[in-house]
Amino acid sequence: MAHPSTEQVWDWLDTIPDPEIPAITLTDLGIIRNVGWDGDTCVVTVTPTYSGCPATSLINMEIETALREHGLEKIELKRQLSPAWTTDWMSERGRRKLEEYGIAPPQPAGGPDKCPHCGSTNVEKLSQFGSTPCKAQWRCKDCLEPFDYFKCI
Amino acid sequence: MTQKSDPKFEALLRLGDNALILGHRVSEWCGHAPVLEEDIALANTALDLLGQTSLWLEYAGEVEGKGRSADDIAFLRDAWDFRNVLLVELPNGDFGQTIMRQYLFDVFNRLNLEAMKTSTDTRIAEIAEKAAKEAAYHVERSEGTVIGLGDGTEESHRRIQDALNILWPYAQELFITDEVDEEMAKAGVIPDPKSLQDAWNAEVRGALAEATLEVPEAHFGHRGSGKDGRMHTEHLGHILTQMQWLQRAYPGQEW
Numbered sequence: 001m002a003h004p005s006t007e008q009v010w011d012w013l014d015t016i017p018d019p020e021i022p023a024i025t026l027t028d029l030g031i032i033r034n035v036g037w038d039g040d041t042c043v044v045t046v047t048p049t050y051s052g053c054p055a056t057s058l059i060n061m062e063i064e065t066a067l068r069e070h071g072l073e074k075i076e077l078k079r080q081l082s083p084a085w086t087t088d089w090m091s092e093r094g095r096r097k098l099e100e101y102g103i104a105p106p107q108p109a110g111g112p113d114k115c116p117h118c119g120s121t122n123v124e125k126l127s128q129f130g131s132t133p134c135k136a137q138w139r140c141k142d143c144l145e146p147f148d149y150f151k152c153i
Numbered sequence: 154m155t156q157k158s159d160p161k162f163e164a165l166l167r168l169g170d171n172a173l174i175l176g177h178r179v180s181e182w183c184g185h186a187p188v189l190e191e192d193i194a195l196a197n198t199a200l201d202l203l204g205q206t207s208l209w210l211e212y213a214g215e216v217e218g219k220g221r222s223a224d225d226i227a228f229l230r231d232a233w234d235f236r237n238v239l240l241v242e243l244p245n246g247d248f249g250q251t252i253m254r255q256y257l258f259d260v261f262n263r264l265n266l267e268a269m270k271t272s273t274d275t276r277i278a279e280i281a282e283k284a285a286k287e288a289a290y291h292v293e294r295s296e297g298t299v300i301g302l303g304d305g306t307e308e309s310h311r312r313i314q315d316a317l318n319i320l321w322p323y324a325q326e327l328f329i330t331d332e333v334d335e336e337m338a339k340a341g342v343i344p345d346p347k348s349l350q351d352a353w354n355a356e357v358r359g360a361l362a363e364a365t366l367e368v369p370e371a372h373f374g375h376r377g378s379g380k381d382g383r384m385h386t387e388h389l390g391h392i393l394t395q396m397q398w399l400q401r402a403y404p405g406q407e408w
């Protein structure tokens with residue numbers, strides 16, 4: 001029996017929102033490492049963002065649910081730790097959507113380049129940690145709004 | 154006579170139990186920290202540690218080969234089967250004591266994980282690669298907070314110095330070496346803790362000096378180590394009653 005192409009499966013995965021930051025998809029986040037077929041089993045390889053991220057099991061469930069809705073029956077989810085996930089794998093589209101959503105995207109310099117609300121570069125760190133393991137809290141000193149910064153790892 | 158168990162299994166329990174017990178301790182701050190940002194930071198640190206715990210203990214269960222899951226190992230062992238150092242089971246004390254303990258452990262954890270990235274055991278190398286990134290981030294924060302408190306107000310300085318006086322001797326246990334460590338180091342699996350001591354001392358003493366704190370003259374005073382389970386403080390049993398009661402009362406329950 002012919003099965004859908006891996007490109008088709010990638011397209012489906014590209015529509016699944018991240019459960020904690022629904023503005024971006026799982027492929028935007030860069031955590032889907034591979035899609036392949038082992039006989040009639042669709043094998044999706046996923047890497048965790050943080051080792052204790054509580055969304056990991058939810059993400060696996062969402063992938064399975066979505067692929068089942070597209071008619072796939074045999075699905076295997078593989079965990080891959082190495083190479084460890086890095087924010088460099090986030091897509092350009094994902095970075096843009098994060099900013100529109102009010103979250104400053106990760107920067108190699110280690111801090112946000114500007115306030116996602118008003119664009120000011122006059123920003124300061126409030127805390128190294130934020131509302132999820134992948135974010136830190138910052139504040140804009142011009143518009144005075146606090147905002148999340150997606151940590152660069 | 155106790156049966157001699159596989160040194161790799163023992164070594165994985167040490168890694169997993171240090172992360173598990175410290176993670177549980179730090180999680181006790183959830184909802185109690187002095188300010189919201191610190192509350193969130195402590196909870197996230199605990200979460201990373203628990204994530205690392207599950208990776209270590211999952212592998213420990215596979216190495217042991219008796220079909221035990223990470224949950225089985227975490228929730229169904231008694232105090233004498235735990236292999237964590239005493240430092241991580243000590244009560245939280247005040248915020249300063251919690252942060253000082255975190256800092257002393259974080260630096261060790263990062264050095265240990267960095268070295269394990271080249272382990273001859275590829276699974277250990279993979280877990281270390283993942284966890285080292287988190288540990289580096291933890292050091293950044295705990296170091297900054299120790300320096301801020303040490304070089305802060307009169308009260309914050311006094312409190313964090315008191316914390317250092319209590320914890321410094323316990324931190325020395327991290328570098329005690331036994332036959333499990335020797336075997337793991339010889340096989341290139343996990344570095345000999347002693348080989349990390351100079352780097353740890355240089356880094357920690359540098360930060361403590363910047364924090365205007367005085368390092369006490371003190372050695373690890375207990376006769377046994379938590380690493381082989383022959384010694385634990387009374388506090389570990391109390392942690393386990395809290396951490397394990399649900400699985401003990403309702404075996405096999407899942408969320």
Ligand SMILES: [Zn+2]
Nearest residue numbers: 115118140143
């Ligand atoms: Zn702004």
